[in-house]
Amino acid sequence: MNLAVYLSGRGSNFEAILAAIDAGSLNAKIVLVVSNNPDAQGLRTAERRGIATAVFERDKFASGEEFAGAMLNKLNEHKVEFIALAGYMRKIPPAVIRAYSKRIVNIHPALLPKFGGKGMYGHFVHEAVIAAGEKETGVTIHYVDEIYDHGVIIAQCPVPVMPDDTPETLAQRTLAAEHKFYPEVLAKLFRRLK
Ligand code: GAR
Numbered sequence: 001m002n003l004a005v006y007l008s009g010r011g012s013n014f015e016a017i018l019a020a021i022d023a024g025s026l027n028a029k030i031v032l033v034v035s036n037n038p039d040a041q042g043l044r045t046a047e048r049r050g051i052a053t054a055v056f057e058r059d060k061f062a063s064g065e066e067f068a069g070a071m072l073n074k075l076n077e078h079k080v081e082f083i084a085l086a087g088y089m090r091k092i093p094p095a096v097i098r099a100y101s102k103r104i105v106n107i108h109p110a111l112l113p114k115f116g117g118k119g120m121y122g123h124f125v126h127e128a129v130i131a132a133g134e135k136e137t138g139v140t141i142h143y144v145d146e147i148y149d150h151g152v153i154i155a156q157c158p159v160p161v162m163p164d165d166t167p168e169t170l171a172q173r174t175l176a177a178e179h180k181f182y183p184e185v186l187a188k189l190f191r192r193l194k
Pocket residue numbers: 007008009010011012013014086087088107108109120121122125149175178
Protein backbone atom coordinates (compact mmCIF):
# COMPACT_ATOMS: atom_id res chain seq x y z
CA MET A 1 0.00 0.00 0.00
CA ASN A 2 1.50 3.34 -1.05
CA LEU A 3 0.83 5.62 1.89
CA ALA A 4 1.01 9.39 2.34
CA VAL A 5 1.23 10.71 5.91
CA TYR A 6 -0.01 14.23 6.60
CA LEU A 7 1.35 16.03 9.67
CA SER A 8 1.71 19.54 11.10
CA GLY A 9 4.27 19.15 13.87
CA ARG A 10 6.24 16.63 15.87
CA GLY A 11 5.27 13.55 13.88
CA SER A 12 5.54 10.92 16.60
CA ASN A 13 2.61 8.97 15.09
CA PHE A 14 4.38 9.10 11.73
CA GLU A 15 7.45 7.58 13.45
CA ALA A 16 5.28 4.87 15.02
CA ILE A 17 3.90 3.99 11.56
CA LEU A 18 7.45 3.90 10.15
CA ALA A 19 8.57 1.64 13.01
CA ALA A 20 5.70 -0.78 12.34
CA ILE A 21 6.63 -0.91 8.65
CA ASP A 22 10.30 -1.51 9.55
CA ALA A 23 9.27 -4.27 11.96
CA GLY A 24 7.20 -5.95 9.23
CA SER A 25 3.87 -5.65 11.09
CA LEU A 26 2.42 -3.08 8.65
CA ASN A 27 2.50 -3.90 4.98
CA ALA A 28 2.88 -0.44 3.45
CA LYS A 29 5.38 2.02 2.05
CA ILE A 30 5.34 5.69 3.03
CA VAL A 31 5.90 7.35 -0.34
CA LEU A 32 5.16 10.95 0.70
CA VAL A 33 4.91 13.12 3.82
CA VAL A 34 2.75 16.24 3.45
CA SER A 35 2.59 19.23 5.77
CA ASN A 36 0.99 22.66 5.92
CA ASN A 37 3.93 23.74 8.10
CA PRO A 38 7.41 24.02 6.52
CA ASP A 39 8.97 23.84 10.00
CA ALA A 40 7.23 20.63 11.08
CA GLN A 41 9.67 18.33 12.86
CA GLY A 42 8.07 15.37 11.06
CA LEU A 43 9.30 16.71 7.71
CA ARG A 44 12.89 16.56 8.97
CA THR A 45 12.35 12.95 10.10
CA ALA A 46 11.06 12.11 6.61
CA GLU A 47 14.05 13.80 4.96
CA ARG A 48 16.47 11.85 7.18
CA ARG A 49 14.74 8.66 6.07
CA GLY A 50 14.88 9.65 2.37
CA ILE A 51 11.08 9.95 2.10
CA ALA A 52 9.70 12.55 -0.31
CA THR A 53 8.08 15.56 1.35
CA ALA A 54 5.71 18.29 0.20
CA VAL A 55 4.52 21.49 1.88
CA PHE A 56 1.13 22.91 0.90
CA GLU A 57 0.24 26.30 2.34
CA ARG A 58 -3.26 27.40 1.41
CA ASP A 59 -2.34 31.10 1.28
CA LYS A 60 0.27 30.42 -1.44
CA PHE A 61 -2.56 29.49 -3.85
CA ALA A 62 -5.01 31.87 -5.53
CA SER A 63 -8.02 29.58 -5.02
CA GLY A 64 -9.18 26.46 -3.24
CA GLU A 65 -9.36 24.69 -6.62
CA GLU A 66 -5.71 25.43 -7.41
CA PHE A 67 -4.69 24.30 -3.92
CA ALA A 68 -6.59 21.02 -4.27
CA GLY A 69 -5.33 20.51 -7.83
CA ALA A 70 -1.68 20.92 -6.79
CA MET A 71 -2.17 18.52 -3.89
CA LEU A 72 -3.86 15.92 -6.10
CA ASN A 73 -1.07 16.20 -8.69
CA LYS A 74 1.51 15.53 -5.99
CA LEU A 75 -0.45 12.53 -4.66
CA ASN A 76 -0.74 11.14 -8.20
CA GLU A 77 2.93 11.76 -8.93
CA HIS A 78 3.83 9.55 -5.95
CA LYS A 79 1.11 6.98 -6.73
CA VAL A 80 -0.46 7.47 -3.30
CA GLU A 81 -3.20 4.92 -2.59
CA PHE A 82 -4.06 5.81 1.00
CA ILE A 83 -3.68 8.88 3.25
CA ALA A 84 -3.14 8.75 7.02
CA LEU A 85 -3.50 12.05 8.90
CA ALA A 86 -1.18 12.05 11.90
CA GLY A 87 -1.45 15.34 13.77
CA TYR A 88 -2.47 17.29 10.64
CA MET A 89 -4.21 20.44 11.84
CA ARG A 90 -5.80 21.68 8.60
CA LYS A 91 -8.83 20.72 6.57
CA ILE A 92 -8.28 18.47 3.57
CA PRO A 93 -9.68 20.03 0.35
CA PRO A 94 -13.04 18.47 -0.65
CA ALA A 95 -11.68 17.38 -4.06
CA VAL A 96 -8.98 15.34 -2.32
CA ILE A 97 -11.52 13.80 0.06
CA ARG A 98 -13.66 12.80 -2.93
CA ALA A 99 -10.68 11.34 -4.82
CA TYR A 100 -9.65 9.28 -1.77
CA SER A 101 -13.08 8.35 -0.47
CA LYS A 102 -12.70 5.70 2.30
CA ARG A 103 -8.96 5.99 1.78
CA ILE A 104 -8.25 8.88 4.18
CA VAL A 105 -8.20 8.29 7.91
CA ASN A 106 -7.41 10.48 10.92
CA ILE A 107 -6.32 9.78 14.47
CA HIS A 108 -7.91 11.82 17.27
CA PRO A 109 -6.77 11.71 20.92
CA ALA A 110 -10.22 11.26 22.52
CA LEU A 111 -13.32 9.09 22.25
CA LEU A 112 -15.24 10.85 19.47
CA PRO A 113 -17.91 12.18 19.13
CA LYS A 114 -16.92 13.64 22.50
CA PHE A 115 -14.12 16.23 22.55
CA GLY A 116 -13.89 16.73 18.80
CA GLY A 117 -14.50 19.52 16.32
CA LYS A 118 -12.74 22.72 15.30
CA GLY A 119 -10.16 23.87 17.86
CA MET A 120 -10.17 20.47 19.63
CA TYR A 121 -6.66 19.23 19.01
CA GLY A 122 -3.56 18.36 20.96
CA HIS A 123 -3.52 19.66 24.55
CA PHE A 124 -6.93 21.39 24.18
CA VAL A 125 -8.50 17.93 24.00
CA HIS A 126 -6.79 16.67 27.16
CA GLU A 127 -7.59 19.90 29.07
CA ALA A 128 -11.27 19.54 28.15
CA VAL A 129 -11.36 15.85 29.14
CA ILE A 130 -9.94 16.65 32.60
CA ALA A 131 -12.18 19.73 33.03
CA ALA A 132 -15.23 17.55 32.26
CA GLY A 133 -14.24 15.09 35.01
CA GLU A 134 -14.09 12.12 32.62
CA LYS A 135 -12.82 8.84 34.06
CA GLU A 136 -11.99 7.47 30.63
CA THR A 137 -10.69 8.92 27.40
CA GLY A 138 -9.06 7.20 24.45
CA VAL A 139 -8.06 7.18 20.83
CA THR A 140 -10.33 7.27 17.78
CA ILE A 141 -9.43 6.36 14.21
CA HIS A 142 -12.04 7.58 11.73
CA TYR A 143 -12.54 8.18 8.02
CA VAL A 144 -12.11 11.82 7.01
CA ASP A 145 -15.01 13.77 5.62
CA GLU A 146 -15.51 17.48 5.10
CA ILE A 147 -16.27 18.23 8.77
CA TYR A 148 -13.55 18.19 11.46
CA ASP A 149 -13.47 14.92 13.47
CA HIS A 150 -16.80 13.85 11.98
CA GLY A 151 -16.29 10.91 9.57
CA VAL A 152 -17.35 7.32 10.26
CA ILE A 153 -15.50 5.80 13.23
CA ILE A 154 -13.35 2.78 12.35
CA ALA A 155 -11.94 1.85 15.78
CA GLN A 156 -11.52 3.21 19.30
CA CYS A 157 -9.23 2.29 22.14
CA PRO A 158 -9.89 3.36 25.77
CA VAL A 159 -7.34 5.12 27.98
CA PRO A 160 -7.97 5.67 31.71
CA VAL A 161 -7.95 9.17 33.22
CA MET A 162 -6.24 9.16 36.64
CA PRO A 163 -7.43 11.45 39.47
CA ASP A 164 -4.12 13.33 39.58
CA ASP A 165 -3.69 13.66 35.80
CA THR A 166 -2.58 16.93 34.25
CA PRO A 167 -3.16 17.57 30.53
CA GLU A 168 0.52 16.65 30.06
CA THR A 169 0.39 13.27 31.85
CA LEU A 170 -2.89 12.42 30.10
CA ALA A 171 -1.43 13.44 26.73
CA GLN A 172 1.55 11.16 27.37
CA ARG A 173 -0.60 8.14 28.25
CA THR A 174 -2.90 8.75 25.29
CA LEU A 175 0.00 9.22 22.88
CA ALA A 176 1.53 5.91 23.95
CA ALA A 177 -1.80 4.25 23.11
CA GLU A 178 -1.93 6.08 19.75
CA HIS A 179 1.51 4.79 18.76
CA LYS A 180 0.43 1.20 19.28
CA PHE A 181 -3.14 1.51 17.99
CA TYR A 182 -2.70 3.51 14.76
CA PRO A 183 -0.33 1.03 13.03
CA GLU A 184 -2.51 -1.91 14.17
CA VAL A 185 -5.69 -0.35 12.74
CA LEU A 186 -3.93 0.62 9.50
CA ALA A 187 -2.64 -2.96 9.15
CA LYS A 188 -6.18 -4.31 9.47
CA LEU A 189 -7.56 -1.78 6.97
CA PHE A 190 -4.85 -2.55 4.42
CA ARG A 191 -5.42 -6.30 4.71
CA ARG A 192 -9.07 -5.62 3.86
CA LEU A 193 -8.28 -3.31 0.94
CA LYS A 194 -5.63 -5.44 -0.75
C1 GAR B 1 -1.66 13.37 18.33
O1 GAR B 1 -2.00 13.23 19.69
C2 GAR B 1 -2.90 13.30 17.47
O2 GAR B 1 -3.87 12.39 17.93
C3 GAR B 1 -3.42 14.72 17.60
O3 GAR B 1 -2.25 15.50 17.50
C4 GAR B 1 -1.15 14.79 18.06
C5 GAR B 1 -0.03 14.80 17.06
O4 GAR B 1 1.16 14.27 17.61
N1 GAR B 1 -4.38 15.01 16.57
C6 GAR B 1 -5.43 15.80 16.76
O5 GAR B 1 -5.65 16.40 17.82
C7 GAR B 1 -6.38 15.91 15.57
N2 GAR B 1 -7.58 16.60 15.90
P1 GAR B 1 2.33 13.77 16.69
O6 GAR B 1 2.66 14.90 15.69
O7 GAR B 1 3.49 13.54 17.61
O8 GAR B 1 1.91 12.51 15.97
